Amino acid sequence: MESCNCIEPQWPADELLMRYQYISDFFIALAYFSIPLELVYFVKKSAVFPYRWVLVQFGAFIVLCGATHLINLWTFNMHSRTVAIVMTAAKVLTAAVSCATALMLVHIIPDLLSVKTRELFLKNKAAELDREMGLIRTQEETGRHVRMLTHEIRSTLDRHTILKTTLVELGRTLALEECALWMPTRSGVELQLSYTLRHQNPVGFTVPIQHPAITAVFGTNRAVKISSNSPVARLRPSGRYMPGEVVAVRVPLLHLNNFQINDWPELSTKRYALMVLMLPSDSARQWHVHELELVEVVADQVAVALSHAAILEESMRARDLLMEQNVALDLARREAETAVRARNDFLAVMNHEMRTPMHAIIALSSLLQETELTPEQRLMVETILKSSNLLATLINDVLDLSRLEDGSLQLDISVFDLHGLFKEVLNLIKPIASVKKLYVTLSLSPDLPEYAIGDEKRLMQVLLNVVGNAVKFSKEGGISISASVAKSESLRDPRAPDFFPVPSDHHFYLRVQVKDTGSGINPQDIPKLFTKFAQSQSLATRNAGGSGLGLAISKRFVNLMEGHIWLDSEGLGKGCTAVFMVKLGTRGCSNEAKLPYLARATTNHMRTNFPGLKVLLMDDNGVSRMVTKGLLVHLGCDVTTVNSGDECLRVISNEHKVVFMDVSLPGLDVYEVAVRIHEKFSKRRDGPFIVALTGNTDRVTKESCMRVGMDGVILKPVSVDKMRSVLSELLDHGVLLEAK
Amino acid sequence: MSIQANYGTMELNLMQLQNQYLEFMRSVYREEFLDEQFAQLQKLQDDSNPDFVGEVVSLFFEDSEKLLNNLSTALQQQFVDFKQVDAHVHQFKGSSSSIGAYRVKNACCTFRSYCEERNFEGCVKCLQLVTREYYLLKNKLETLLRLEHQILRAGGTVPLH
Numbered sequence A: 001m002e003s004c005n006c007i008e009p010q011w012p013a014d015e016l017l018m019r020y021q022y023i024s025d026f027f028i029a030l031a032y033f034s035i036p037l038e039l040v041y042f043v044k045k046s047a048v049f050p051y052r053w054v055l056v057q058f059g060a061f062i063v064l065c066g067a068t069h070l071i072n073l074w075t076f077n078m079h080s081r082t083v084a085i086v087m088t089a090a091k092v093l094t095a096a097v098s099c100a101t102a103l104m105l106v107h108i109i110p111d112l113l114s115v116k117t118r119e120l121f122l123k124n125k126a127a128e129l130d131r132e133m134g135l136i137r138t139q140e141e142t143g144r145h146v147r148m149l150t151h152e153i154r155s156t157l158d159r160h161t162i163l164k165t166t167l168v169e170l171g172r173t174l175a176l177e178e179c180a181l182w183m184p185t186r187s188g189v190e191l192q193l194s195y196t197l198r199h200q201n202p203v204g205f206t207v208p209i210q211h212p213a214i215t216a217v218f219g220t221n222r223a224v225k226i227s228s229n230s231p232v233a234r235l236r237p238s239g240r241y242m243p244g245e246v247v248a249v250r251v252p253l254l255h256l257n258n259f260q261i262n263d264w265p266e267l268s269t270k271r272y273a274l275m276v277l278m279l280p281s282d283s284a285r286q287w288h289v290h291e292l293e294l295v296e297v298v299a300d301q302v303a304v305a306l307s308h309a310a311i312l313e314e315s316m317r318a319r320d321l322l323m324e325q326n327v328a329l330d331l332a333r334r335e336a337e338t339a340v341r342a343r344n345d346f347l348a349v350m351n352h353e354m355r356t357p358m359h360a361i362i363a364l365s366s367l368l369q370e371t372e373l374t375p376e377q378r379l380m381v382e383t384i385l386k387s388s389n390l391l392a393t394l395i396n397d398v399l400d401l402s403r404l405e406d407g408s409l410q411l412d413i414s415v416f417d418l419h420g421l422f423k424e425v426l427n428l429i430k431p432i433a434s435v436k437k438l439y440v441t442l443s444l445s446p447d448l449p450e451y452a453i454g455d456e457k458r459l460m461q462v463l464l465n466v467v468g469n470a471v472k473f474s475k476e477g478g479i480s481i482s483a484s485v486a487k488s489e490s491l492r493d494p495r496a497p498d499f500f501p502v503p504s505d506h507h508f509y510l511r512v513q514v515k516d517t518g519s520g521i522n523p524q525d526i527p528k529l530f531t532k533f534a535q536s537q538s539l540a541t542r543n544a545g546g547s548g549l550g551l552a553i554s555k556r557f558v559n560l561m562e563g564h565i566w567l568d569s570e571g572l573g574k575g576c577t578a579v580f581m582v583k584l585g586t587r588g589c590s591n592e593a594k595l596p597y598l599a600r601a602t603t604n605h606m607r608t609n610f611p612g613l614k615v616l617l618m619d620d621n622g623v624s625r626m627v628t629k630g631l632l633v634h635l636g637c638d639v640t641t642v643n644s645g646d647e648c649l650r651v652i653s654n655e656h657k658v659v660f661m662d663v664s665l666p667g668l669d670v671y672e673v674a675v676r677i678h679e680k681f682s683k684r685r686d687g688p689f690i691v692a693l694t695g696n697t698d699r700v701t702k703e704s705c706m707r708v709g710m711d712g713v714i715l716k717p718v719s720v721d722k723m724r725s726v727l728s729e730l731l732d733h734g735v736l737l738e739a740k
Numbered sequence B: 001m002s003i004q005a006n007y008g009t010m011e012l013n014l015m016q017l018q019n020q021y022l023e024f025m026r027s028v029y030r031e032e033f034l035d036e037q038f039a040q041l042q043k044l045q046d047d048s049n050p051d052f053v054g055e056v057v058s059l060f061f062e063d064s065e066k067l068l069n070n071l072s073t074a075l076q077q078q079f080v081d082f083k084q085v086d087a088h089v090h091q092f093k094g095s096s097s098s099i100g101a102y103r104v105k106n107a108c109c110t111f112r113s114y115c116e117e118r119n120f121e122g123c124v125k126c127l128q129l130v131t132r133e134y135y136l137l138k139n140k141l142e143t144l145l146r147l148e149h150q151i152l153r154a155g156g157t158v159p160l161h
Helices: A015-045 A052-074 A081-154 A159-174 A212-218 A289-370 A375-406 A418-435 A456-472 A523-529 A550-560 A622-634 A645-651 A669-680 A699-707 A720-733 B009-030 B036-044 B052-076 B082-099 B102-117 B120-153
Strands: A178-184 A190-196 A206-208 A224-226 A246-252 A272-278 A414-417 A439-444 A451-454 A478-485 A507-516 A564-569 A576-586 A614-618 A638-642 A658-662 A689-694 A712-715
Touching: A015 A052, A052 A081, A081 A159, A081 A289, A159 A178, A159 A190, A159 A272, A159 A289, A190 A272, A212 A224, A212 A246, A212 A272, A246 A289, A272 A289, A289 A375, A375 A550, A414 A418, A418 A439, A418 A456, A418 A478, A456 A478, A456 A507, A456 A550, A456 A576, A523 A564, A550 A564, A550 A576, A614 A622, A614 A645, A622 A638, A622 A658, A622 A720, A622 B036, A622 B052, A622 B082, A638 A645, A645 A669, A658 A669, A669 A689, A669 A699, A689 A699, A689 A720, A699 A712, A712 A720, A720 B036, B009 B120, B036 B052, B036 B082, B052 B082, B052 B120, B082 B102, B082 B120, B102 B120
Parallel strands: A439 A478, A614 A638, A614 A658, A658 A689, A689 A712
Antiparallel strands: A178 A190, A178 A272, A190 A206, A224 A246, A246 A272, A414 A451, A451 A576, A478 A507, A507 A576, A564 A576
16 A cells, blocks of 8 residues: 555545535635625725724634635545645644634723723713704794794784784794683672684673682792683683693783882782683693793783883873863963953952042041031931941952052152151050050150151051050950060061061161950961951951951061061960061161261362271282272272282281272182182171172173172272272262162 | 563473473374373372372383283294183283273284184284284383473473373
């Protein structure tokens, strides 16, 4: 036998089995070779594959396995040693690579698994994000709808349009079947169906407001699902199908005074309307959260829009009312004017027409008195005379009062004998008083001037009225009249706190007090005394003479004389004191003033008229200053000159009697200086006279000077004579009567 | 014998001087260089104040020359401050009216209205006018005072116009 290096197969092969093995091996090899090819192909196609090294390893492993199986094909029959060696080599390599791969896989597989987990995780995340996106979109949709709705609602100020629009837009946006608004009635006990989407004119359905469902809805500001059987939801005829879900929300009805942004959700007096929304009945739709939110927001907006409309309505109504009132007022004013004119006309006519016959009666009656009369006739004539005198007084009083009220009465100022006036009043009243057995005393204070300047007739009228009243209402005892010059302590009477008389050198206040021991007056009645035509009952039971106008007229006269009148009484039966103060002028003040600077012409020339008069001159123009100074020195004054406001204030003292200021200085500091000078001297009397010198006497300058309290204005250039007369007037009268 | 022969030469000179003075004053008033205010000033001059008019006039000259300088400086600025110019003119007007310088005062009034309008050319023209009037017046016043001095030196009294 030839020795071959052939290797015998392991076991004797069965023909069929061998064949199958052969084929299987072949296919295995094929597959093993094709797998890496496929892998490479697909990896090349995909962009990302991180494990190339693994692939190579795996590929090698597979290829070698395939090679092994392929080589196996040759080992079924007798094969040479080479084949066996190749086979062995292949197997060894395969073993090595397989082990390496196995080891590698230990690391790789967890990674690969985790990739899978991550993929799953990411998928979940993506799904979540998708959901959220969906939500945001829905919200944005809702927002858009709300904005659009709000815009629609707020684009009108008419209440009905607002509500109608709300319902229409809501219905459209949410695709509602029915949408209705229930408003509270005036009584607040019921809700009335006011607006619906589908019905054109809802007939007055009403529902009591205390229904539990409604209370529940009113209790929260969220939209609440209610049963479709509840009375507010029974708006459609019940159909065959299941009615859709119903939601109700409250709409706050705001009043003007409820409009406080801070406690918007909590309103004090809550009046709500109810908005009911119904989904279509045969759809399976449900109310989604975002739809409910939309409804709530819209309800709030509607509330705001309604309040705006209400405010507008209010203001329009107020304006209309005002216009009506204006028209009415205008009419009233015109009527009043007509009435006043008519009254004045009447008075003017009556004045003449009534007085003439009165005078005739009085005159002729008094003439008649002078003739020979029998006692009865005399009595009759006297009565006629007395009555007609009373009537004449009444007419005069009435006419006087009207004129006083019109303000057309003017006092007749003249010099009169003050002492004499009192004596005359005394003489007039003594006879009447003695008939009633009353004493009358008169005391005039020693400092009361003999003569005064004022309206004698009217003063006498006031005095007579007051004294006459005192006599009238006293049954026993007497009257004491005292007159004095009001001193500053008595000037401020606690009863007349708003009366501040300010006496001056040319005026004084006469104070007259009339005390009686008569029936007195209830202190509560005192204010009424001065009102026209009012007489308290107790007084009227006395011999009622006079119409009640007397005190009113007296008060008016006293007021005209810049004075005050009042009555005091401790009560009924305790007598009464009447006091009045009036302002009178002092006579002869200009002649009696003993001033050292009076014009006393020296024999030679009129040069020195004001010797030693200290004068301060303020002028910033050198030439002008020198000229004016020369002028004043020529008149004998002792002149100090300053050329600025500050210097003036520094230098001024109470020795300076007159300050001349040149106000052609630009700027206002001249006036300020005048004010400061006044401030420096607390009493006007201590301070100097301030006179302005100016190049132009326009109204503005004059007014500015008067405003700061200057005593006069002189136009430059000043002549010697003008200056002399100015100084005389200042020192004699204390005021520059005209600015020449 | 003529009337003139009854007087000595000195008296003759004095009379001549006084006549000259009066003529001069009349012409000055006629041409409105001075007005009534100047006469008032003259009234203020007396024994206790013998040189009152002279003092006032010198002060006026000083003041005015200063003001005229200020005015021309102000108007030569690149950006003319009309308020400042107006203030100076106001001062000048004040002093000239105090002294009775009628024509100067009127020129100042015109000047002021140009200042209010901020009319530069007008202001410049007015300044020239004012300056001219002032120097004319100065001339007249100096002559006046000289005549008065001569009269007083000659032992006479200044006649009242």
